[in-house]
Amino acid sequence: xxxxxxxxxxxxxxxxxxxxxxxxxxxxxxxxxxxxxxxxxxxxxxxxxxxxxxxxxxxxxxxxxxxxxxxxxxxxxxxxxxxxxxxxxxxxxxxxxxxxxxxxxxxxxxxxxxxxxxxxxxxxxxxxxxxxxxxxxxxxxxxxxxxxxxxxxxxxxxxxxxxxxxxxxxxxxxxxxxxxxxxxxxxxxxxxxxxxxxxxxxxxxxxxxxxxxxxxxxxxxxxxxxxxxxxxxxxxxxxxxxxxxxxxxxxxxxxxxxxxxxxxxxxxxxxxxxxxxxxxxxxxxxxxxxxxxxxxxxxxxxxxxxxxxxxxxxxxxxxxxxxxxxxxxxxxxxxxxxxxxxxxxxxxxxxxxxxxxxxxxxxxxxxxxxxxxxxxxxxxxxxxx
Numbered sequence: 001x002x003x004x005x006x007x008x009x010x011x012x013x014x015x016x017x018x019x020x021x022x023x024x025x026x027x028x029x030x031x032x033x034x035x036x037x038x039x040x041x042x043x044x045x046x047x048x049x050x051x052x053x054x055x056x057x058x059x060x061x062x063x064x065x066x067x068x069x070x071x072x073x074x075x076x077x078x079x080x081x082x083x084x085x086x087x088x089x090x091x092x093x094x095x096x097x098x099x100x101x102x103x104x105x106x107x108x109x110x111x112x113x114x115x116x117x118x119x120x121x122x123x124x125x126x127x128x129x130x131x132x133x134x135x136x137x138x139x140x141x142x143x144x145x146x147x148x149x150x151x152x153x154x155x156x157x158x159x160x161x162x163x164x165x166x167x168x169x170x171x172x173x174x175x176x177x178x179x180x181x182x183x184x185x186x187x188x189x190x191x192x193x194x195x196x197x198x199x200x201x202x203x204x205x206x207x208x209x210x211x212x213x214x215x216x217x218x219x220x221x222x223x224x225x226x227x228x229x230x231x232x233x234x235x236x237x238x239x240x241x242x243x244x245x246x247x248x249x250x251x252x253x254x255x256x257x258x259x260x261x262x263x264x265x266x267x268x269x270x271x272x273x274x275x276x277x278x279x280x281x282x283x284x285x286x287x288x289x290x291x292x293x294x295x296x297x298x299x300x301x302x303x304x305x306x307x308x309x310x311x312x313x314x315x316x317x318x319x320x321x322x323x324x325x326x327x328x329x330x331x332x333x334x335x336x337x338x339x340x341x342x343x344x345x346x347x348x349x350x351x352x353x354x355x356x357x358x359x360x361x362x363x364x365x366x367x368x369x370x371x372x373x374x375x376x377x378x379x380x381x382x383x384x385x
Contacts, residue, residue: 027244028258028307030314032271032287039315041306044322046279047345047382051323051364052093054086054376060095062086064349064377068117068124073139074379075124076349080112085126087117087139093379099124099141107143109135114159118193120167125193127159134159134170134196147196151176155185161228163235168193171235171248173227180213180222182206182241188227190252200252206241208265212272214292214299221292223300229275231257231283232343232384236275240264245275258283258307273305277345279384283307284317284345321380324350325359343384349377 043049052074054064062084068075073096074088083102088095101108110130117124123144126135132150137143151157158175165171170191177183188202214221229236235248236257243264247257260273270290277284285305292299306317319330330348352371355378360368367378 027256028283028309028312030258030260030273030285030305030307032260032267032273033262036305036314036316038318039306040318040320041282042320042322043346043382046282047384049321049323049380049382051367052090052379052381053367053371054088054093054379055095056374056376057095059098060086060376061374062376064351064379066347066349066379067115069344069347069381070117070119073117075115075117077115083109083112085115097139097141099137101135101137101141114162116162116164116170118164125162125170127162129158132157136193147191147193149174149196160224161226163228165190169199171228173239181209181211182239183209186239188237188248202237202248202254204237204239204242204246206239208241210241210264210270212240212290214290216294219294221299223288223290225272225274225288226276227274229277231278232280236278238274240272279345281309283309323361323364328358344381345384346380346382348380350380351377
């Protein structure tokens with residue numbers, strides 16, 4: 001399989017009591033050493049698609065990095081460093097609130113790596129790595145409570161991925177012990193929204209810790225890989241040191257979803273395979289090589305993969321949309337924004353300047369004609385049928 005560089009947009013032993021089937025031999029297997037056939041998938045064939053232009057005002061100007069979507073709202077950011085977070089109405093794109101609590105005062109965050117809206121309440125959960133807290137705000141930016149996650153022995157800990165599990169809990173992957181190594185202590189966990197306590201650990205055992213950090217001499221580059229994806233049945237859980245990806249169902253059962261060959265421990269170059277989203281027929285994944293061209297400052301080339309559950313074959317996928325014309329292929333992966341009550345399989349921010357150069361169909365063509373060059377992005381949302 002020959003990977004191509006793409007832009008990322010914007011997720012073994014089993015727990016006692018987990019289902020024991022299917023067996024390892026019957027699992028779908030992705031052969032990362034194979035030259036996978038190419039398959040075009042038009043997103044309209046697998047989902048219902050809507051386009052929402054985000055309102056642009058003097059105080060609502062954003063790059064449109066999607067952090068979360070609920071039935072009512074879309075949250076987008078520029079980056080966690082500037083502290084900016086914008087909330088829009090999902091249906092109309094109307095600007096609702098502009099939050100920036102970056103600072104050193106009470107109730108502020110020093111940075112944020114994740115911002116997750118609740119689909120059950122008007123709350124937003126912001127991960128502040130500097131304070132080792134999940135800050136809980138209302139949609140106007142008022143602090144409601146803080147959920148600390150620092151370890152009592154002061155070991156390194158970081159929240160790698162965060163999602164809303166249900167009305168009372170969050171789902172996270174906790175990187176523990178080392179910022180560079182996937183240690184045996186790292187694990188997924190279900191966390192109480194009320195006080196931040198771990199109500200259930202979800203360990204996926206590993207034999208040899210691996211790292212997504214590329215280093216050569218004094219040069220270091222890091223690929224941050226999502227550890228939580230989605231399926232129609234629940235969540236897809238991934239960790240870089242395991243060959244098997246698991247499904248976490250609403251009853252908190254872990255079952256194997258698929259595996260890969262060659263093993264992560266023997267692949268050369270080392271290639272990670274993580275899930276993004278899925279329909280009843282297709283599992284979408286991304287393969288990432290741990291390679292880097294220091295002279296060009298380009299690295300971690302990736303390949304989008306679709307596993308067809310019906311013919312049990314994997315493909316190098318080209319994801320397209322008829323609304324964007326036949327010549328446009330998405331170079332951002334499908335979003336990982338699906339929840340069982342909010343079945344989004346893809347959410348992608350489309351810059352207005354990009355859309356103007358495409359052979360658009362209606363109603364997207366009319367939407368873009370109303371936008372000027374300073375307009376915020378148009379959000380494409382694909383909802384599973």
